[in-house]
Amino acid sequence: MDWCFEQRVVAHKCLPFGIRIACARLCWRSLALLCHAMCSGYQLKDFTVVTAPRTKTIDDIASMAGVSAATVSKVINNRPYVSAEKRATIERVIAETGFVPSQRARGLSKRRSFILGLLIPYTSDQLFSDPHLLECVRGIESEVNAREYNLLLSTARAPSEAASACVRLLRTDVIDGAIVLETHDLHQFSAMLGQRTGPLVFIGYPQAAAIPAVHADDYGGALAAMRHLLGAGHRRIGIISSHLRPFAIEERMRGVADALAEAGLMNDPALVALGDFSPESGEAAARALLGLADQPTAIFSLNDRMALGAMRAAAALGLHIPADLSLVGFDDVALAALATPQLTTVRQPGFALGAAAARLVFGLLDGVPLSASPVIPTELIVRGSTAARRAERA
Amino acid sequence: MDWCFEQRVVAHKCLPFGIRIACARLCWRSLALLCHAMCSGYQLKDFTVVTAPRTKTIDDIASMAGVSAATVSKVINNRPYVSAEKRATIERVIAETGFVPSQRARGLSKRRSFILGLLIPYTSDQLFSDPHLLECVRGIESEVNAREYNLLLSTARAPSEAASACVRLLRTDVIDGAIVLETHDLHQFSAMLGQRTGPLVFIGYPQAAAIPAVHADDYGGALAAMRHLLGAGHRRIGIISSHLRPFAIEERMRGVADALAEAGLMNDPALVALGDFSPESGEAAARALLGLADQPTAIFSLNDRMALGAMRAAAALGLHIPADLSLVGFDDVALAALATPQLTTVRQPGFALGAAAARLVFGLLDGVPLSASPVIPTELIVRGSTAARRAERA
DNA sequence: ATGATACCGGAAACCGCTTTACTATCTCAT
DNA sequence: ATGAGATAGTAAAGCGGTTTCCGGTATCAT
Known part of the structure; x- marks a missing residue:
């Protein structure tokens, strides 16, 4: 041996x-x-490496100020029953030493880690390159910073992985709550939901009931977009939808249907082409629509990337936008404003979504009972790709 | 009262x-x-809300397994001096109860939070929409996950804000170390560097000495790009550089100069046009270069976005790429492969950069002395935008 | 004066886990 | 047999704060 x-x-x-x-x-x-x-x-054998202890602890501050640690704690946490002079002394000592309490110890006592989790199940990488995500993060951050919280980032390749990561983070006390970016299948989550501790909020449409979520007003956005086109005199409006049907798309389609009904128009299935969100599929869908005998005078694409593809298709077919064809997208990605002509589209309220989600988590943390899922309004951005319909056969 | x-x-x-x-x-x-x-x-008045205590603690597990908490701790941390049978019993109980130790308490004892900070000072928003960043994050995550660490995200509008956020995170014990994405002025950081506790690694070129950093081989990438063009017979090569000169650009310019010298060519200042990294500025720069009496037969743009602008300029001037003009970019953004023709470019090793930075932080945490800053190789991706120079006046 | 009540401040307990320090048992060469 | 050395196991002491609990003044109406 x-x-x-x-x-x-x-x-x-x-x-x-x-x-x-x-x-x-x-x-x-x-x-x-x-x-x-x-x-x-x-x-x-059987050795451990310990890192250096804290340079200054609350006890040091307490002895420097000639008080007890409990009193220093009161000052730090801004609680009553400390005389003005002691408070001043302690504050001075804290300022002089630059003391900051350890969140580790604080978290243990307060049973809070002051960290919120952000889970991004990015099955598709585009999520990250999506400026919408940046806006969401900024919105979340603004709320998180306001409450002196921190944001923990966890990306996962598969939704199931995200679910387990989320549960683990919550159960290990690393985070106090989490915001999860919409996943196609929430079933994974709902299965593990019982095991969690702490609030969880989704940005998107909750497919399982009783899961707090915030989402954009996809319905209203689509409604506004269609009304805009209908108001411009268009009667045959092609729709570029998707064969993938996340809830957001369903809602947008519902908006389309309602707008058509409002205008007394039929919902002609021939005018609906399906893509897969990519520009290429949008181009193909637009070609199909424009190849119809009774060509539509306007196209509403349910996302911007497909709309940009449709733009290419129109150009290839010699159609001028907006003179020959009006085009509306959805999302307001950065490229929408850079395209020629600039794309009329429905803006996703990224910042507001993120902020609302964060507020919801904090509310849940504070014990505020859950009310209805907030719906964040979308905004129609009218740019150069839409115009009034030209007189018939002009 | x-x-x-x-x-x-x-x-x-x-x-x-x-x-x-x-x-x-x-x-x-x-x-x-x-x-x-x-x-x-x-x-x-003077009340506090405390959240629920932990459902299961190590003491519960200990009593359920009929041992002391210390022994359970040994098992959890995989340390010796526990008999096989007790170990088995404890592991069974842990599995049955689904017990996970609290990282809060764990962190307090071990003086580690098992969280790494990622600081992104995004003065310009494009950082986030940059797929390179995603790759960096993925690289960092892979290392972080492997060590069962977590990643804390902190974005800041200004570098000074980032510096203070970083110091705060470190000093409050929230994170064990941090990775900072390159900032133009590290001076802000170096000023506060003394106040920090815990390692800090930059992704980029450290302007202050003795700051651990990892960076891509910008020099080598530019060298390879230029050699590629020179090898294809090009002799008049326009350079689209930038009036902003972060270190990376300096290094790329150094690569350009060395490649030219290697080929026995002069570094003609007339062949260098300056942009601001945007596609628009690239377009303008390319127009300027192509308007020269002695038109270059190839252009090397120091980033892809300007290269894409140059592509537009060439198209507008009726020049075909690569027949009339060869074009090389730098970065390999997603659009580079989607452009027509596909852009030859130098790929930034995002994943490797992130992973290397994370490894460096962990090394520092483990007390490994700092060696030289790692340099991650770049890779020339030859696609359709470059070709051999046509015979003179053909 | 004198309770009654409000304001202060500190000792000690606690959060949940790790590590120390020490005892007890087992092994084994002498 | 025996003491040295290895292995197992545990009570107790942290880690660095927060919170409880209680005693001591200051104030104030009666």
């Missing part, structure tokens, strides 16, 4: 001196002994 | 019953009393 360092044994066996290495916190002297022994071929 | 709830007083004054509300942890009964009192118009 190899010789080894074991706490109690070190002193007797390996080291000829009368000094024992009592604890893992090595002083220079014991360190030297250790080095010597290790150079002689001994192995270390 | 208003009547108020104060811990000791509650019982005598506000409540006629013999029950005192001894602690803030309200049971239903005392809660009912409180509600009653408040409905009668009394105010609450």
Whole structure:
């Protein structure tokens, strides 16, 4: 059996001196002994490396200010029953020493970590390159910073992975609550939801009931977009939808249907083409729509990327936008404003969504009972890609 | 003076019953009393809301397994001196109860929070929409996950804000270390660097000495790009650089100069046009270059976005790429592969950069002495925008 | 004066886990 | 047999704050 360092044994066996290495916190002297022994071929076993202790603790501040730690705590937490002079003294000492309490210890006592989790299940990488996400994060951050919280980022490749990561983060006390960006299948989450501790809010449409969520007014946005086109005199409006049907798309389609009904128009299935959100699929869908005998005079694409593809298709077919064809997108991605002509579209309220989600989590943390899921309004941005319908066969 | 709830007083004054509300942890009964009192118009003062305690603690597990908490801790931390049978028992109990230790308490004892900070000083929003960033984050995450760490996200509008946020996070013990995405002026950071506790690694070129950093091989990338063009026979190569000169650009320019020198060519200042990284500025710069009497046959743009602008300029001038003009970019943004023709460019090793930075932080945390800043190789991706120079005046 | 009540301040307990320090048992060469 | 050395296990002491609980003044109406 190899010789080894074991706490109690070190002193007797390996080291000829009368000094024992009592604890893992090595002083220079014991360190030297250790080095010597290790150079002689001994192995270390059952040892731990501890990092340096805190430079200043609340007790130091307390003794410097001539009070007890409890009083310092009161001052730090801005609580009553501290005389003005003591408070001033303590505040001065804190300012002088630049003392900041340890969130680790604080969290243990207060049973809060002051950290919110942000879970991004990015099955598709585009999520990150999506400026909408940046806006969401900014919105979340603004609320989080206002409450002196922090934001923990966790991305996961698969939704199931995200669900377990989320539960783990919550159960290990790392975070106080979490915001989850919409996932196609929330089933994964709902299965693990019972195991969690702490609030969870989704940005998107909750498919399971009783899951707090915030979402944009997709319905209203689509309604506004369609009304805009209908108001401009368009009667045959092509729709570029998707064969993938997340809730947001369903809602937008509902808005489309209602707008058509409002105008007394039929919902002609021939005028609906399906894509997969990519520009290429949008181009193909637009070609299909424009190839109809009774060509539509306007197209509403349910996302911007497909609308940009439709723009290409129109150009290829020699159609001028907006003279020959009006085009409306959805999302207001950065490219929408850079395209020629600039794309009329419905803006996603990213910042507001993020902020609302964060507020919801904080509310839940504070015990505010959950009310209805907030719906954040969308905004129609009218730019150069839409115009009044030209007179018939002009 | 208003009547108020104060811990000791509650019982005598506000409540006629013999029950005192001894602690803030309200049971239903005392809660009912409180509600009653408040409905009668009394105010609450000096109260705290505490969240529920942990459902299961290590002590519960210990008693369930019939051992002491210390032994359970040994098992959890995979340390020796636990008999196989006890270990098995404890592991079974842990599995059955689904117990996970509290990171809060763990962090306090171990003096580690198991959280790494990621600081993104996004003066310009494009940072986030930059897929390169996503790759960096993915690289960091892969290392972080491997070590069962977590990632805390902190964005800041100004570098000074980022510096203070970073120092605060470090000093409050929230994070164990941090990775900072390159900032134009590190001076802000170096000023506060002394106040920090814990390692800090930059992704980018450290302008102050002795700051650990990792960066991409911008020099080598530019060298490879230029060699590629020179090898294809090009002799007059326009450079689209920038009037902003972060270190990365300096390095790329150095690569350009060395490649030219290698080929025995002069570094003609007339062939260098300046932009501001945007596509528009790239377009303008390309127009300027292509308007020269002695038109270049190739252009090397120091970033992709300007290269894409240059592509537009070439198209507008009726030049075909790569037949009339070869074009090389730098970064390999997503659009580079989607452009027509596909852009030859130098790929930023985002994932590797992130991973290297994370490894560096962990190394520093483990006390590994700092060696030289790692340089991550870049890769020339040859696509359709470059071709051999056509015979003179063909 | 004198309770009654409000304001202050501190000792001690606690949050949940890790580490120390020490005892007890087992192994094994002498 | 026996003491040295290795292994197992645990009570107790932290980690760095917060909260409880209680005693001591200051104030104030009677």
